[in-house]
Ligand code: SF4
C-alpha cells in the first residue's frame with residue numbers, strides 16, 4: 001500500500017548509495033527544510049481561508065467568494081498583496097530586535113514541527129523527550145512576542161506583549177499538566193511510543209472521564225497559548241489596535257500571522273497525537289475485523305483529519321465566545337483550570353497505578 | 359574535522375559571543391536577549407551531547423522562566439528604554455577581574471582533574487533513568503535532596519497563597 | 535458548601551458555553567440561513583424588506599394629487615432640518631384663502647432615515663421608499679422637491 005515512510009526510505013537509500021554518510025545527512029536536512037517551508041506555506045494558505053469561511057458561515061455570512069472557485073484562492077491573493085507591501089520599520093524602534101522577532105517566531109514554529117508524527121514512521125525527529133521538547137520550544141515563541149512588543153516602541157505593542165507573556169506563562173501550566181496525564185498513562189515522553197500505546201483505542205476513550213477532562217483543559221489552555229479568541233487579549237483589536245504586531249507590515253507581519261496559524265496547527269497536532277491517537281486509525285479493543293477495515297485508510301489521512309477537526313473546534317471557539325477580560329482570564333487559569341487539572345492528575349495517577357484503564 | 363566538531367565549535371563560539379555582547383551592550387533589553395541566546399546555545403550544546411532532557415529543562419527553566427521574568431521586570435521598570443549610563447572605570451576593571459578569577463578557577467579545576475578513560479558505556483540519560491535516580495533511596499538515589507527541595511517549593515507556594523488571600527473586601531467582585 | 539458552589543459554577547459555565555456553540559454550529563451547518571445579498575450581481579432580483587428606509591418620498595395618485603396639507607409638522611419633527619416646507623395660499627372656489635404647499639424641499643444628504651417625519655405627519659402624506667442607490671456626481675442633485683410640479687392636494691384631506 002502507498003505510504004509516506006516508503007518514500008522517505010527510498011530517498012534515504014538512494015542518497016546513501018550515491019554519497020558518503022555526512023553529505024547524505026546534509027542533503028536530507030536540506031530536503032526536510034524545504035519540505036517544512038513548503039508545508040508552512042500550504043498550511044498558511046489553507047488555514048486562513050478555512051478560518052474565513054468557517055467564521056463567515058458561523059456568522060450567517062458568505063465569506064470571501066470572488067477569487068477562484070467559491071473564493072478558495074483568496075488567501076493566495078492576500079499573500080501576494082503582503083509580499084508586495086512595503087515593510088516599514090518605525091523610527092524609534094530597536095531595528096535589530098524589531099526585525100529579529102518575526103524570524104524567531106518562525107524558527108520556534110519550525111522547531112516545534114520536528115517531533116510531530118505525520119504518518120506511520122514519518123517523523124522528522126523522533127526525539128526521546130518529544131512532549132517535553134514541544135513545551136520547551138513553545139516557550140521560545142513567548143520571547144518573540146515580548147521582543148516584538150518591546151522593539152516596536154509603541155505602548156499598544158508593549159501592553160499586548162505583556163498581556164500575552166502573562167497569559168502564555170500561566171496557561172502553560174495547565175497545558176503541561178494535562179499533557180502529563182497522558183504521559184503518566186503511557187510511561188514515555190516519546191511521541192512514537194505515545195501513538196503506539198493507543199493501538200487498542202485512543203486515550204480519550206480508554207482513559208474514562210479524567211482523560212476527557214484533561215482533553216478539555218488541554219484544548220482551553222492551548223487556545224490561550226496560541227493567543228486566539230476568546231483569549232486574544234494580546235491582539236484585542238478593540239483595545240490595542242493589533243497588540244504586539246501593531247507596527248509590523250508587509251512580509252514581517254505575514255511571518256507573525258503565519259507563525260500563529262502554524263502554532264495552531266502544531267498544538268492541534270499534538271492534541272490529536274496525545275488524546276486521539278495521532279496517525280493511529282480508530283481501533284476498538286479486540287475487534288480485529290473492524291480494526292483491519294480501519295487500517296485501509298492511510299495513516300496520514302487519519303492524522304490530518306484529526307488535526308483539522310481540532311483546528312475546526314478551536315475556530316468554533318473563536319467565533320462563538322466573546323473575549324475575556326484580563327482578570328477573568330487569570331481567574332480562569334488559577335482558580336479553575338489549575339486546581340482541576342491538579343486534582344485530575346491525581347485521579348489519572350491512581351488510575352495508572354491500579355490499572356483501571358483499558 | 360568532522361561535522362560534529364564543527365557544530366560544537368560553532369555553538370561554543372556563538373555562546374561566548376552572545377555572552378560577551380550581553381555584558382557590553384548599552385541597552386538593558388538587548389542584554390536580556392543576548393543572555394537568552396547564550397542560554398539557548400548552551401541548550402544546543404546539551405543537544406549536541408545527546409542530553410536531550412537536560413537541554414529541554416535548560417530551555418524550559420531559563421528561556422521560559424528566568425529570561426521571561428527578567429524581561430517582565432525590564433518592562434515594568436521606569437526609563438528602561440534609555441541607554442545605560444557609562445560605568446566607572448574602577449567598576450569595569452573590578453568586574454572584569456572577578457570574571458577572570460572565576461575563569462581561572464574553572465581552568466585550574468579542569469586541568470587538575472584526572473579524566474580516566476573507561477570502556478563502559480555511559481549511562482543513558484533517559485527520562486526513566488533520571489526519574490528512578492531522582493526518587494531512588496538506594497546508594498545513588500537523590501530522594502532526600504528531592505524531598506527537601508519540594509518542601510522549599512511547598513513553602514513558597516503556601517507563602518504565595520497567603521499573600522494572595524489577603525484581598526481587600528472591596529475588589530472582591532467580578533469573578534468568572 | 536464552597537465545593538458545591540464551585541462545581542456548580544464549572545458545570546454552569548460549561549453548559550452555557552455549549553449552548554453558545556450549538557447556536558453557531560447550527561448556523562454553520564444550515565447555509566440557507568445566510569442573509570448576505572450579493573448586491574451588484576443580483577440587482578435585478580434584489581428584494582428589500584418592507585421596513586427598509588431608503589429615502590423620504592411623497593406618493594402621488596394618478597390625478598397628480600398628494601395628501602400634504604402644508605402643516606409643517608414634518609419640518610418641526612425633523613431633528614436635523616432636512617425638510618423645508620414652503621407654503622403658499624391658494625384661493626378656493628368659494629373665494630377663501632387656503633394654506634397649501636408650494637414646495638416641500640427635502641435634503642437627502644442631511645437625512646438620517648430616522649422616520650420621525652413620517653410618524654409626525656397627520657395626513658400620511660409622506661412615506662419611506664426602498665431606493666438606496668443615492669450616489670450622484672453633484673451634491674445639489676441630492677436636494678429634492680417632493681411634490682411633483684403642478685400637483686395639488688387630494689380632495690377630502692384637511
Ligand atoms: S427621516 Fe428623519 S432626518 Fe430624514 S427627513 Fe425625516 S425626520 Fe428628517
Ligand code: SF4
Nearest residue numbers: 602603605606608655
Ligand atoms: S408632509 Fe405631512 S407633516 Fe409635512 S407638511 Fe405635508 S402634511 Fe404636514
